[in-house]
Amino acid sequence: MKEIYDISDDAEENGHTIPDISKIPLRDLVGDEGRVLDAVIRRVVAEVIEDGEPAAGFGSIADDRS
Amino acid sequence: MASALPAPSATHFADLSRGYGGPVAVDILIDTQLNKHLLLIAHIAEAWPGPRQERDAALAILDEARVRNPQYARELLTHPMVGAWATRTIRRLRGAAEDWEQLGPDLGQLSALAAVAASRSQVDADLVIPARRHAVLLPTLGMAIADHPVGPVRVQVRSGEIALGDGVSAIRVPPVSTADTPGWYGVSQLTAEPTPARLGLEDLNPYRDLFHVRPASRVKTEEVDRWRQLFAEAWHLLTGHATDRAAEIACGLHCVVPLVPDRPGEGRSATARHAFGAFGMTPPASAVELLVAMVHEFQHSKLNAIQDLVPLFTRDDGNTYFAPWRADPRPAGALLQGVYAFLAVADVANRLRGVPHLRESAEKQFAIIREQLRPAVEPLRELSTLTSWGRRFVAGLEGSIARLDATDIPSASVNHAKRSLHLNRTAWLERNGSGA
Numbered sequence: 001m002k003e004i005y006d007i008s009d010d011a012e013e014n015g016h017t018i019p020d021i022s023k024i025p026l027r028d029l030v031g032d033e034g035r036v037l038d039a040v041i042r043r044v045v046a047e048v049i050e051d052g053e054p055a056a057g058f059g060s061i062a063d064d065r066s
Numbered sequence: 067m068a069s070a071l072p073a074p075s076a077t078h079f080a081d082l083s084r085g086y087g088g089p090v091a092v093d094i095l096i097d098t099q100l101n102k103h104l105l106l107i108a109h110i111a112e113a114w115p116g117p118r119q120e121r122d123a124a125l126a127i128l129d130e131a132r133v134r135n136p137q138y139a140r141e142l143l144t145h146p147m148v149g150a151w152a153t154r155t156i157r158r159l160r161g162a163a164e165d166w167e168q169l170g171p172d173l174g175q176l177s178a179l180a181a182v183a184a185s186r187s188q189v190d191a192d193l194v195i196p197a198r199r200h201a202v203l204l205p206t207l208g209m210a211i212a213d214h215p216v217g218p219v220r221v222q223v224r225s226g227e228i229a230l231g232d233g234v235s236a237i238r239v240p241p242v243s244t245a246d247t248p249g250w251y252g253v254s255q256l257t258a259e260p261t262p263a264r265l266g267l268e269d270l271n272p273y274r275d276l277f278h279v280r281p282a283s284r285v286k287t288e289e290v291d292r293w294r295q296l297f298a299e300a301w302h303l304l305t306g307h308a309t310d311r312a313a314e315i316a317c318g319l320h321c322v323v324p325l326v327p328d329r330p331g332e333g334r335s336a337t338a339r340h341a342f343g344a345f346g347m348t349p350p351a352s353a354v355e356l357l358v359a360m361v362h363e364f365q366h367s368k369l370n371a372i373q374d375l376v377p378l379f380t381r382d383d384g385n386t387y388f389a390p391w392r393a394d395p396r397p398a399g400a401l402l403q404g405v406y407a408f409l410a411v412a413d414v415a416n417r418l419r420g421v422p423h424l425r426e427s428a429e430k431q432f433a434i435i436r437e438q439l440r441p442a443v444e445p446l447r448e449l450s451t452l453t454s455w456g457r458r459f460v461a462g463l464e465g466s467i468a469r470l471d472a473t474d475i476p477s478a479s480v481n482h483a484k485r486s487l488h489l490n491r492t493a494w495l496e497r498n499g500s501g502a
Binding site (some may be wrong): 018019020021022024025026027029030031040041044045048049 | 071072097098100101102104105106107108109111112122125126128129132140152153156157160340374375
């Protein structure tokens with residue numbers, strides 16, 4: 001399991017926050033094989049949920065002109 | 067076997083931190099979004115509450131399309147509206163799993179995604195997509211109108227053609243999907259040359275309600291023409307005077323969601339955290355207004371994606387700060403977003419000073435924003451919550467601000483900008499106090 005993906009705790013220094021799964025079939029990411037990604041998925045999903053709705057990042061043209 | 071996404075190279079990260087990046091760095095950000103979206107889709111598939119036959123069929127077709135045409139699959143899977151759909155669906159899965167009327171069509175978008183991917187990858191497919199209020203969305207292409215308000219709609223993909231429904235009432239997606247035909251509404255496209263640029267005008271997608279401003283419903287033809295005209299003019303200015311920014315925007319900005327102003331004549335624009343490459347905007351009054359919004363909002367998208375790739379903060383420090391362009395106190399993360407966006411706007415305004423009919427307004431805008439950037443970036447430098455990436459990022463911003471500070475402009479504009487900042491700060495302190 002570890003050989004599929006092993007995210008380290010030193011993301012702060014190394015920037016490894018998201019795995020490269022671009023070549024892995026989606027079907028392999030679901031079920032037992034994908035469980036090793038649980039921690040990563042949980043973190044990404046938690047961010048999505050935490051941000052709430054509507055999403056953050058709001059600007060105003062009126063403010064641009066101030 | 068998967069590995070961690072490589073951290074951006076020192077050069078690319080430095081370019082991004084200075085407010086630029088170019089197509090190569092933006093491509094790295096798009097790769098990050100691809101992997102993030104795949105993770106979100108994997109979560110949706112794992113948390114799937116209903117029968118899994120349709121889920122498995124959609125995943126199989128998506129996987130085959132990813133193998134047959136990886137470039138198109140990447141383009142489709144990183145589309146901002148796919149991010150918007152995935153995040154909305156995940157929130158619904160968490161909040162109201164029993165609400166099948168809402169959740170069913172959300173989950174069914176996985177099949178819609180598979181159908182679109184199949185149509186561009188020479189994959190034949192038979193899928194089922196649930197209708198929602200008579201509508202069946204095919205992401206990036208458009209919306210078909212179903213005979214029935216809810217319930218399953220059969221979708222067949224053969225040799226690249228998509229047909230929805232059965233028999234005589236079947237709707238065929240036109241070869242040029244942007245065209246409207248009976249039963250089909252295509253996503254309008256804004257296009258421009260000479261550096262090819264294309265923005266989808268997302269006025270149909272049910273996941274476009276991403277901002278604090280209401281999205282517009284189907285935009286009338288004459289208004290679409292107005293968007294097209296202003297986009298072409300804005301693009302001409304951008305490619306003529308900020309080629310580097312035009313190149314990265316062409317690479318990473320994919321759609322605009324038309325918004326409805328709260329009050330007539332009020333201009334608003336916005337970016338959503340999990341929809342890289344999209345922005346929302348009320349109908350622009352001018353090409354320059356559209357240009358500024360594209361530059362400003364794409365910076366927000368870039369910074370959002372950078373933070374998907376590397377952490378800039380260890381945590382929120384809980385404090386709020388003076389942001390000269392806002393009336394309210396802002397947390398550090400939002401202040402950083404503002405500096406990043408306004409730095410780019412100042413850079414473009416500086417370059418537009420070379421356009422005779424824009425010289426006066428561009429110089430005024432450049433002077434005002436440049437004056438605002440210094441007091442905004444200073445508290446960021448002092449933050450103890452910055453990671454090593456964050457410290458490097460803020461240092462890059464400061465370097466760019468210093469370069470703008472060294473630009474010579476008439477003293478009248480400088481003095482006007484200083485007075486403007488003073489008034490802003492005084493008003494802000496009266497409103498919020500010094501300890502905000």
